[in-house]
Amino acid sequence: MKLKFALDYGTAWGERLYVVIEYVRSDKSIKRNSLPMDTADGMRWTVETTVMESMRHPIDFFRYSYHVANAEGIILRKEWRMVPRQLHFDSSHNYFMDDSWSDKPLQHHLYTYAYTTFTGQDKIRQSDNVVRIPLFRKTIVLKVSAPQLKSGLALAVCGSHPALGGWNPSQYVKMRYAGNTEWIVSINVAGISLPFEYKYVVVDQSTNTLKEWELGFNRIIGEADMTDGNVIVADGGLLRVKEDIWRMAGLYVPVFSLRSIRSCGIGDFSDLRRVVEWAASVGISVIDVQSVNDTSLSCFNDSIISVHALNPCYIDIEKAGRISDKGKIKMLHRRRSELNALPYCDDEKVWKVKSAYLRNLYSECGHKVTASDGFKEFIDENRGWLRPYAAFCILRHRYSTSVSEEWDVFALYSDAKVDELIADYSDEAGFIYYVQYILHCQLSDVCDYARGLGIVMMCGIGIGVNRNSVETWVSSQYFNTDSCVGIMPDRQHRSGKNTSIPTYNYEAMESDGYRWWRERVRHMERYFDAVSIDSVSVFFRVWEVSNGDADGRLGHFSPGLPLTKDEIEYFGLVFRKDVYTRPFINDSVLNTMFGVHAAYVKDTFLVSRQYGLYDMKDEYSTSKDIYRYFAGHNDENGIWIRNGIFRMMADVLFTEDRRRPGMYHPVAGAYNEPIYNSLSDDDKEAYMRIYNNYFYQRHDIYWENAGRKNLLGAFGGTGVLLYADNLGNVPGCVPKVLDEQRILTLEVQTMSKNYGCEFSHLDNNPYRSISMVTSPDMPTLRQWWERQRELVQRYYATMLHKEGHAPEHLPAHIAEEIIGKHLYSPSMICMLSLYDWISMDDILRADDVRKEGRGVEDSHGRKYRMTVDIEQIASADKLNRKIKTMIQRSMRGRR
Numbered sequence: 001m002k003l004k005f006a007l008d009y010g011t012a013w014g015e016r017l018y019v020v021i022e023y024v025r026s027d028k029s030i031k032r033n034s035l036p037m038d039t040a041d042g043m044r045w046t047v048e049t050t051v052m053e054s055m056r057h058p059i060d061f062f063r064y065s066y067h068v069a070n071a072e073g074i075i076l077r078k079e080w081r082m083v084p085r086q087l088h089f090d091s092s093h094n095y096f097m098d099d100s101w102s103d104k105p106l107q108h109h110l111y112t113y114a115y116t117t118f119t120g121q122d123k124i125r126q127s128d129n130v131v132r133i134p135l136f137r138k139t140i141v142l143k144v145s146a147p148q149l150k151s152g153l154a155l156a157v158c159g160s161h162p163a164l165g166g167w168n169p170s171q172y173v174k175m176r177y178a179g180n181t182e183w184i185v186s187i188n189v190a191g192i193s194l195p196f197e198y199k200y201v202v203v204d205q206s207t208n209t210l211k212e213w214e215l216g217f218n219r220i221i222g223e224a225d226m227t228d229g230n231v232i233v234a235d236g237g238l239l240r241v242k243e244d245i246w247r248m249a250g251l252y253v254p255v256f257s258l259r260s261i262r263s264c265g266i267g268d269f270s271d272l273r274r275v276v277e278w279a280a281s282v283g284i285s286v287i288d289v290q291s292v293n294d295t296s297l298s299c300f301n302d303s304i305i306s307v308h309a310l311n312p313c314y315i316d317i318e319k320a321g322r323i324s325d326k327g328k329i330k331m332l333h334r335r336r337s338e339l340n341a342l343p344y345c346d347d348e349k350v351w352k353v354k355s356a357y358l359r360n361l362y363s364e365c366g367h368k369v370t371a372s373d374g375f376k377e378f379i380d381e382n383r384g385w386l387r388p389y390a391a392f393c394i395l396r397h398r399y400s401t402s403v404s405e406e407w408d409v410f411a412l413y414s415d416a417k418v419d420e421l422i423a424d425y426s427d428e429a430g431f432i433y434y435v436q437y438i439l440h441c442q443l444s445d446v447c448d449y450a451r452g453l454g455i456v457m458m459c460g461i462g463i464g465v466n467r468n469s470v471e472t473w474v475s476s477q478y479f480n481t482d483s484c485v486g487i488m489p490d491r492q493h494r495s496g497k498n499t500s501i502p503t504y505n506y507e508a509m510e511s512d513g514y515r516w517w518r519e520r521v522r523h524m525e526r527y528f529d530a531v532s533i534d535s536v537s538v539f540f541r542v543w544e545v546s547n548g549d550a551d552g553r554l555g556h557f558s559p560g561l562p563l564t565k566d567e568i569e570y571f572g573l574v575f576r577k578d579v580y581t582r583p584f585i586n587d588s589v590l591n592t593m594f595g596v597h598a599a600y601v602k603d604t605f606l607v608s609r610q611y612g613l614y615d616m617k618d619e620y621s622t623s624k625d626i627y628r629y630f631a632g633h634n635d636e637n638g639i640w641i642r643n644g645i646f647r648m649m650a651d652v653l654f655t656e657d658r659r660r661p662g663m664y665h666p667v668a669g670a671y672n673e674p675i676y677n678s679l680s681d682d683d684k685e686a687y688m689r690i691y692n693n694y695f696y697q698r699h700d701i702y703w704e705n706a707g708r709k710n711l712l713g714a715f716g717g718t719g720v721l722l723y724a725d726n727l728g729n730v731p732g733c734v735p736k737v738l739d740e741q742r743i744l745t746l747e748v749q750t751m752s753k754n755y756g757c758e759f760s761h762l763d764n765n766p767y768r769s770i771s772m773v774t775s776p777d778m779p780t781l782r783q784w785w786e787r788q789r790e791l792v793q794r795y796y797a798t799m800l801h802k803e804g805h806a807p808e809h810l811p812a813h814i815a816e817e818i819i820g821k822h823l824y825s826p827s828m829i830c831m832l833s834l835y836d837w838i839s840m841d842d843i844l845r846a847d848d849v850r851k852e853g854r855g856v857e858d859s860h861g862r863k864y865r866m867t868v869d870i871e872q873i874a875s876a877d878k879l880n881r882k883i884k885t886m887i888q889r890s891m892r893g894r895r
Contacts, residue, residue: 002094004048005037007066009101014071017045021064023089025057051091059089061130066101080104081717082111083145083180085235088132093139096224097233105238108742109768109828110147111181113529114456114721115246118285118894120151131178136188138226144200144236147181148243154205155183155239159198160218163187169210172201195222200239215240245767248456249823249892250286250831251279252776255314256345257834259866262318265339265350267865269442270316273449274870275834280453282880283887285894286829287450288458288532290776292443295466296347303501304462305392305402305469307520308385310439313350315358320438323360332357343851345863362431369434378437384519385470390432391418392470394425402468413474447527454894456721458530460776461520463538464501471516477508478516482658485538486545486552488729489669495646496552496668498545503558504538506710514713521718529720536724536738539714540707540731541699543668546658550623553650556665559706561698562657563664563690571693572686580653581664584675585614589651592674593644597637605645616649623649651675653687666694704733711741723770723829727751745769747827750784750795758791759799762825771827773818773836780835780853781818782845785810809849815839816882823890830892834866834873841879844868 005019017037022030037045053059063086068077079102087095109115133141146155156172158165164187165171175185183200197218202211224232253275258267260274272289279287293304294311323329335353339346369375379386395410396402405411410421422429447457464485465471472479479502487497509516524531533539544558545551556562568575585606590598605626606614620626623646630642651673654664670676671688679687715722723744726734728751738745747753747769752760765771773781785792786809796806800817807814819840823830835852838844846852846867853864874880887893 001051001053001091002048003051003062004046004094004096005035005064005066005099006044006046006097007037007099007101008044009066009068010043011039011068015068015076016071017066017068019047019064019066021049021062023051023059023062025054026060027057029057053089053091059091061086061088063087064097066099078712078716082719083182086130087141087233088130090135090231093135093229093231095231095233097235098224099235100237102235102237104740104742106742107147107238107243109246109721110243111719112721113525113719114286114458115147117451117456117529118246118248118454120454129179131176131184133176133184133186135186135231136190137228138188138190139231140187140189140221141184141231141233142175142187142198142236143178143182143184143233144175144239145181146183146200146239146241148239148241149181149202152205153211154203156201156203156210157185157187157198158201158210158213159196161192161196163189163192164196164198169201172203172210174203175200189226194224194226195220200236202241212241215242245891246828247890247892248285248829249283249887249890250288250456250458250770250829251275251284251834251837252288252290252458252831253834253866254290254776254863255292255311256347256863257865258870259340259868260870261340263340264317264336264354265342266313266345266347266863268314268316269439269446270319271870273446274874276446276450276453276455278870278874278880279455280450281874282883283893284883285454285892286456286458286530286831288460288530288776288831290460291462292459292527293462296351303464303466305466305471306385306389307465307471308382308523309389309436309470310443312435312439313347313354314443315354315435315439316442317354317357317361319442320358321361321365323357323364325360328357328360343865343867345865347863358435359431362434366430366434369437370430374441375433375437378440379433382436385523386433386436387418387422387429388413388474389436389470390429391421392473393432394421394428402466404468404473413476443527451529456529457527458532458721459524459528460532460534461524463533463535464499467500467502472502475516478505479503480505480544482547483544483558484547486543486549486555488543488555489551489553490729493552495643495650496543496545496555498549498551503542503544506559506706510709510713514710517714521715521720525718525720531718531720531722533715533722533724533743536711536726536743537728537730537734539710540703540734540737546622548622548624550627550646551650553647553668554652554655555668556655556657557699559702560657560665561694561702562660563666563694564662565664568654568664568690571689573683573690575664580675581656582615582652583649584651584673584678585648586612589648589674590614593648594641597641601641601645620645647673666691668695699731700733703731704737707731707733707737708740711737711743715741715743725775727753727775739768742768744828746775747771747825748775748778749773749799749822750791751775759795762821765825765827767826767828769827770829770831771822771825772831773822774833776833780833780839780849781815782810782835782839782849783852786849810839812840812842812845816886820886820890823886823892830890837883838868838873838876838879840882841876844872844876844879 007017009017019035019037021033024030035047035049037047039045063084065079065081065085067075069075142157155175157175158167158172160167164173173185175183178184197220199218200214204211221234255267255272258271258275260271263271292310292314294306294309295304339350395407399407410417450457481502483503485499485501485503487493489496541557541559543552543555545555565575590602594601605617605620607617609615626642626645630638652667653670653675654666657663657665724738725746727746727748747765749760749762752758754760774784779787793806796802819832851867
């Protein structure tokens with residue numbers, strides 16, 4: 001038996017196409033071959049191979065895909081493979097695959113779990129059940145993918161030859177559904193002359209009437225070698241029919257912020273189920289829960305301690321089971337009422353109450369749960385992350401710190417040591433497993449319930465992890481522990497910022513096929529149909545600062561392209577390392593910055609060097625040293641002097657790359673510092689040429705390639721619908737790569753992406769986008785209205801086209817108008833916060849806008865909560881009718 005592959009594809013010099021074939025045997029074992037293809041004209045690539053079938057292990061079917069590699073064998077590009085190319089294997093025939101390259105289609109959203117949930121179809125997953133089709137003496141196999149088809153419709157083919165109906169609409173040839181949105185048919189072409197033309201048609205399954213012809217030019221089967229035993233396979237790609245525009249109305253709400261009469265001081269998964277019920281009643285089709293991971297060390301979602309473990313505070317303890325001690329149950333109800341009455345949620349107090357109850361429940365009837373088949377299956381499937389997570393929790397409590405370096409023999413992760421620890425603390429580990437299993441069951445129940453109602457569940461994939469987390473302990477090779485993600489100096493952060501979040505080592509991640517990211521995404525697929533990528537720019541580049549720096553001024557781009565001494569001098573600046581990479585400190589600078597405190601700063605922190613300059617003393621060479629010195633000095637003078645020293649330490653033109661000695665990064669905002677003013681006019685011009693090249697030109701293509709590679713590595717092949725937060729300071733290449741990957745963008749009208757425009761016009765939103773009034777990281781609509789008075793006045797006049805002064809407080813009818821405009825935007829999803837939805841109701845919304853959203857969140861573990869119960873929202877008939885009508889009229893509901 002022979003397989004022949006042919007593909008038209010234009011390559012660059014040195015690139016070559018390969019076909020990767022997987023032979024799946026009847027025992028499910030797989031044999032894989034990668035074959036280089038040949039070309040005579042640089043466009044038409046072909047390869048032929050002979051298949052020898054084993055009698056002991058017959059081949060059931062084969063699948064294949066193409067990729068492009070360079071001369072070194074490095075894969076540069078792969079096909080989109082959500083709908084795999086696969087065929088039943090018949091050793092008595094030869095197969096000729098006449099293909100075209102499969103890119104991610106423009107209608108990629110039709111293949112996602114979100115779309116199939118909304119439409120009630122089965123999830124798109126690769127199937128090992130390949131349809132067997134009859135093969136003839138001479139056969140042509142036609143295949144096409146049709147995700148647009150609705151229930152009750154089927155595909156057929158109609159063509160120019162009488163065997164295909166002779167273009168007669170009533171004489172079409174029916175196709176078979178092969179799974180994964182694909183339809184297939186085999187045509188007996190014995191006695192049929194080639195070439196012939198054909199088109200796919202949509203037919204009604206119940207009446208067998210033709211409903212629609214495929215758009216575009218006729219498809220053609222050209223001249224081919226149709227000797228006996230040959231099978232020509234024509235992969236038609238995507239069906240060319242117009243699909244209904246898919247648009248949804250959505251809601252984003254963090255789980256912790258939910259409040260119901262049955263809550264225990266924090267939102268839980270049962271509260272989320274109540275939100276799902278309310279959303280279904282008003283026509284909301286997607287719910288973004290922000291994050292569900294364990295953030296027990298911080299109240300912020302970008303500081304998770306495990307990318308797999310669920311937050312224990314989100315467990316509904318009553319649904320978990322009931323203990324026998326009535327006194328303890330009575331105490332629980334009292335504490336629950338006290339916590340539920342608070343205007344905020346306090347993780348520590350909530351978990352103290354919930355954990356006490358769960359431990360009693362575990363000791364009484366935990367054995368029944370742990371003996372169940374469901375629990376055992378959960379342990380088997382999740383052992384890889386459960387054991388390290390349990391060990392982390394045990395060690396954190398044992399040593400009273402989450403800093404793994406202080407865990408003695410456990411400082412470096414070891415499977416063997418973890419096994420010993422789990423054995424020694426088997427009961428505590430069992431309790432941790434028990435809690436995670438209940439959380440898993442409760443979240444699965446909510447998501448399955450939502451899916452049954454056609455509601456898409458979405459969750460944010462927090463980009464950062466806590467520096468002291470399970471991930472950095474177990475998978476330290478994937479993180480740069482000597483550096484942190486920083487924020488560049490700008491108007492909002494004049495000194496920049498050190499977030500303390502470790503940066504990723506993408507080289508290590510790439511070396512093992514982005515396993516860490518792929519496992520993380522697969523884990524989220526268990527529950528969610530859509531995923532939001534927070535701060536997508538980190539896949540392209542981050543502003544990286546040293547772990548010892550307090551702010552972001554001395555950071556640099558990573559990945560970045562630092563300059564050599566020769567490159568710096570090419571721009572016209574004679575490079576003097578001792579001058580340009582050390583803080584520029586002299587008496588004039590000291591007197592200007594510190595005034596009467598100059599002598600104190602000089603005597604305490606500085607040491608003299610030549611030419612009237614000073615250096616920092618060795619014991620005060622880093623920001624951490626300065627912080628340590630000023631610890632407890634919280635008076636106004638102490639803070640002022642400390643911040644002045646930080647600025648003085650950042651008064652350099654270049655920083656040397658820590659990993660590549662002899663290469664240098666220009667310092668952000670250095671042109672505002674004294675060292676720049678000390679340069680001659682010619683040197684100033686030369687430095688600004690270097691500065692502009694580094695920050696605005698040098699990295700464009702480099703970051704584009706890095707972002708494309710990292711996004712494909714992390715999310716390539718996933719079936720979830722992806723949207724990315726691409727607001728703020730992002731590289732110019734980001735929109736292009738997101739468009740290529742069919743990732744939805746975030747569009748906020750008050751954060752226009754068009755230079756020189758204060759507000760964006762909603763009518764210009766791309767279809768593949770999510771429209772929001774405000775993002776989850778911004779104030780609510782009502783808060784924004786009251787805090788940004790000058791901006792609001794311009795918005796009131798230019799976007800709402802109203803005269804006079806904007807009201808001081810946002811009226812419900814104007815909130816309704818703003819939300820209505822967003823609902824009618826072209827964006828695929830209009831996503832609003834729960835606060836924004838209820839802003840249209842004068843009764844439900846809070847009297848004081850300061851009680852809404854992030855305005856009441858602080859750094860002590862307290863998080864904001866809804867000002868109203870879910871039950872109150874569900875019973876607000878007037879508001880609910882209004883929301884349902886607005887969604888229906890904007891064509892964002894189910895039809």
